[in-house]
Amino acid sequence: MCVEVAFWWAVCWRGLILWAVGLVSVADSLWPCPLRCDCYSEVLMVNCSWRHLASVPEGISGDSQRLDLSHNRLKALGRRQFSGLGQLRELDLSDNILTMIEVEAFLGLQNLLTLRMFRNRLKIITVGVFSGLPSLRLLDISENEILVFLDYTFRELAHLQQMEASENDLVFISQRAFVGLANLQELNIDRCNLTAIPTDALSQLSGLVRLRLKRLGITALPNNSFRRLGRLRELEVSHCPWLESLAGNSLFGLNLTSLTLSHCNLSTFPYAALHHLVYLRYLDLSYNPITSIQGKLLGDLLRLQELHLVGGSLLQVELLAFHGLAYLRLLNISSNQLVTLEEGVFHSVGNLEVLRLDENPLACDCRLLWVMRRRLRLDFDANPPTCNAPIQVQGRSFQDFTESEMPGLFTCRPPRILSRKPQEVRVEEGHTVPLLCKADGDPIPSISWLSPKHTKLSPTGRIRILPDGSLEVRYAQVHDSGTYLCVVSNAAGNDTFPVSLRVRGFPSSGRNRSASYFLDGWSLVTAPTAVNGSSQQTKPYPFDAKTLVIAVTMGFLSFLSSVAICFVFMLFWSQSKGQIKHTATIDFVPRSSGGGGGGGGGAEPSKFTMKLI
Incomplete structure (x- = not known):
């Protein structure tokens, strides 16, 4: 009985299948399909790809929603090329040899959402080509030969949300090229000939959320490079080998949550450009020749959760470098030149979940003991770090050490000043004198100096710390006299040593009468000014x-x-x-009162005497 029921059930099921296939066949026969194309009525799709077509085929059903014309030999599109296909949602024209598209070629495709034209030979897009596409959301014109975006090229695409414009020959983007794209959310420009950020053009994209600028020839990011992009959240500027600097206000006005500046030529951490990005959660500065992360300069990035600096030239991460980053959970600084990473660089290691330290020449001593103690809770992303020193643990992975080994291997030796013989250096005014301080320890201790006023001295200035740790006082002045303190420190502790300096002034220069005392022409003074010349001296x-x-x-x-x-x-x-002579006598002949012109007659000469004063 059961066998008989099963038999009739199989017969009925087979009949249903044949009936369904018959209905599909009838429907296919009623749905027109161009020659050399495949049509799928159930999904309203026409597939004409890889058919060596030189023109758009005729006979495409007006009900079609997807049309694939990729991998053909289409060279041009005429005006109203797709009239009658008002229901089309997707059009793929990629991998053809298109060199020209006439104005209004897509007129009538009022419901088109996606248009793909990548890998063609377009050199210019004429204004008006995209007329009649009010609903378009995605436009892909990448991998063409486009040289310039003209004014108002995309003004008809009011609802466009994503544009792919990578791998073109772009040398210029006109200031009004993006007018009309108020709803564009994502723009990708990659591998082109732009040598500067098209700031004026980008400022038209007030709704932009994601911007990717890759493989450009830019050398710098000037101030206000991305003005009027208040909604931008993700910015990527990468693979720009000539980009060496970011102006302090280059990212001004942005409220980014994700920033990538990788594969560039930044030699210093761009603190000034980043400090206002208080909403930033993701920061990637990988593959830049950055050598150091300084302390207490990233505290404004309150919400930062991920920091990537892979493949750089990091030599040092200073103490308190991540001070203020309370939510930092992932740090990737693999493939650098770091010898250590101390616990003191973090605001707190409690939230740290992922740590990548691999491919660094790490010295396994007390500075990395905190990593060893947390290695079961930290995620090394399947790349645990290995020891490069000391020699007895070289090449060993952090995962290989046992709890009993760690106290004896991960150790440090406190610093010790080698010569503690009292030093009192005397020098005449105007001379240059070095103050020596040598120490040893494991790890090698750092050396710093304090002035007689207990201010920390720097490697620059008239009084400076030399690379070997000694202190150089150039052109010594009387007010430089006093006791300088050498401070040596490492992770295991510190040591100090005082050095006295006395500077003798010239007799003609006048002594500072505020000195504490005078002894045989040598003076120790307590001048009210800074030792390193930070404030002005009172000149006699x-x-x-x-x-x-x-x-x-x-x-x-x-x-x-x-x-x-x-x-x-x-x-x-x-x-x-x-x-x-005090007097003079002058003779003269008076003139006749009569008229005549004669010289003569009868007038006698006269004289008078004049006294010279």
Whole structure:
């Protein structure tokens, strides 16, 4: 009985299947399909790819929603090329040899959502080509030969959300090229010939959320490079080998949550450009020649959760480098030159979940003991770090050590100043003098110096710390006198040593009368100014009273001598002219009162005497 029921059930099931196949066959026969194409009525799709077509085939059903014309030999698209296909949602024209698209070629495709035209030979897109595409959401024009985006090229695409424009020959993007793309959320520009950020063009994209600029020829990010992009959340600028610097306000106005600046040529951590990004959660600075992460400069990135700096040139992560980053849970600094990573660089290691330290020349000593103690809770992402030193543990993975081994292997030796013989250095004013301080320890201790005013000295300035740890006082001044303190420290502790400096002033220069005492021309002073010249010194008057009296007297005598010489010269000159006459007599002939012009007659000469005064 059961066998008989099963038999009739199989017969009925087979009949249903044949009936369904018959209905599909009838439907396929009623749905028109172009020659050399495959049509699938159940999904309303027409597949004409890989058919060596040189033109768009005729006879495509007006009900079609997907049309695939990829991998053919289409060279041009004429005006209203797809009229009658108003229900089309997806159109794929990729991998053809398109060189020209006429204006309004897509007119009538009012429901089209996706248009793919990648890997063609387009050199320019004429304004008006995208007319009639009010619903388009995705446009892919990557891997063409486009040289320039002209003004208003995309203005008809009011609802476009994503544009792929990578791997073109772009040399210029016009200022109004993106006008009309108010709803664009994602823009990808990769591998082109742009040498500067198209700031003016990008400022038209007020709704942009994700921006990727890769493999460009830019050399710097100037101030306000991304102005008016207040909604931008993800920015990637990568594979730009000539990008060496970021201006302090280059990212001003952005509220990013994700920032990637990788495979560039940044040699320093861009603190100034990043400090205002208080919503940043993801930061990737991998493959840049950054050598150091300084302390207390990242505290403004309050919400940072992931930091990647892979494949750089990191030599040091200073203490308190991640101070303020309370939510940091992933740190990837693999493939650098780090010798150690101390617990003190973190705000707190309690939230740290993933730590990548592999491919670094790590010294396994007390500085890395905190990693060993947390190695069962930390995720090394299947790449546990290995020891490079000391020699007895070289090459061993952190996972290989047992609990009993760690106290004896991960140790440090406190620093010790080698020579503790009291030093009192004396030097005359104007000379340069070194103050020596040598120490040893494991790890090698760092050396710093404190001035007599207990201020920390730096490697720059007139009084500076040299690379070997000694302190150099150049052109010593009297107010440099005092006791300097050498401080050596490593992870195991510290040691100090005082060095006294006495500077003798020149007798003519005048001594500082505020000095504590004077002894045989040597003085120790307590000047109110900073030792390293950070504040101005009070300069004495350049001349004393005795010098001024001598100078005035000599000048007065010179003046009197000059006057006397002049009088003597005038005296001798006057004597050489003979007797001086004090009166003079002048003869004259008065003119006749008569008119005539004659010279003559009858007028007698007259005379008068004039006294010279």
